[in-house]
Amino acid sequence: MGMLDGKVAVLTGGASGIGRATAVRFAEEGADVVVGDLQDGAETVALVEKTGRSARYVRTDTTSEADCDALVAAAVEAFGRVDVGVAAAGIATAQGASNIRTRAARGDATHVVNIEPDAFRRVLDVNVLGVLFTDRALARQMLAQGDGGSIVNIASTAAKIPLAGASPYCVSKAGVWMLTKVMALELATTGVRVNAVGPGYTDTPMIAGLEDDEPAYTTAMSITPMNRLGTAAESAAACLYLASDESSFTTGQILHPAGGQFTG
Secondary structure (H helix, E strand, O other): OOOOOOOEEEEEOOOOHHHHHHHHHHHHOOOEEEEEEOOOOHHHHHHHHHOOOOEEEEEOOOOOHHHHHHHHHHHHHHHOOOOEEEEOOOOOOOOOOOHHHHHHHHHHHHOOOOOOHHHHHHHHHHHHHHHHHHHHHHHHHHHHHOOOEEEEEEOOHHHOOOOOOOHHHHHHHHHHHHHHHHHHHHOOOOOEEEEEEOOOOEEOHHHOOHHHOHHHHHHHHOOOOOOOOEEHHHHHHHHHHHHOHHHOOOOOOEEOOOOOOOOO
């Protein structure tokens, strides 16, 4: 038996990176998977189906509450229920570039006193409202089913570490972490658990090319004692623990696959 045998999982941001790795790991552990993303999720669906499980892709803009509701409804239509949800959709900057490389290249151009309000707002829309809308849709379905469930939000070590030049990202991920705790408290007696994973610097499309950008990579490793990037699979493993019954007495917590960033 897998850790998620017979479960149904819904993941946003599942077309790439941590979302994709988590979708595949969940399938390997016995779950059927519904992937929501603005990007085409066909490759993730194919990878899930290679494990012998079923998968669906639903085009989803998480800043639209209607899209998030439709994603969960599609999962119910296809598989009858939802047991696990992972809110992995997110952006680093309004332009899509990694904040670490932007900071290294542009100096103080992205500092709070200089950043354009629309650039700040876009990151919060995706990273905070997108998670809120996803979590609400998942929680409402789980409450209607009446037998609990697990929601995992992808935050970041930036939820706790202030990074000069990355205020939208830091503030948004701190918001995800606080939203996780508030929802966990509100739902604690219902059987619906809400936790978070806060990765450190992880080798995903969000930071593609970082190792070839010496100033940016040096900055990243300066706060990473293990002196390497994490992998999407390592974050997926943390998601699996929180999604499974192995963490049945755990809610309102955050796990950091982050190479020791909080050892100091």
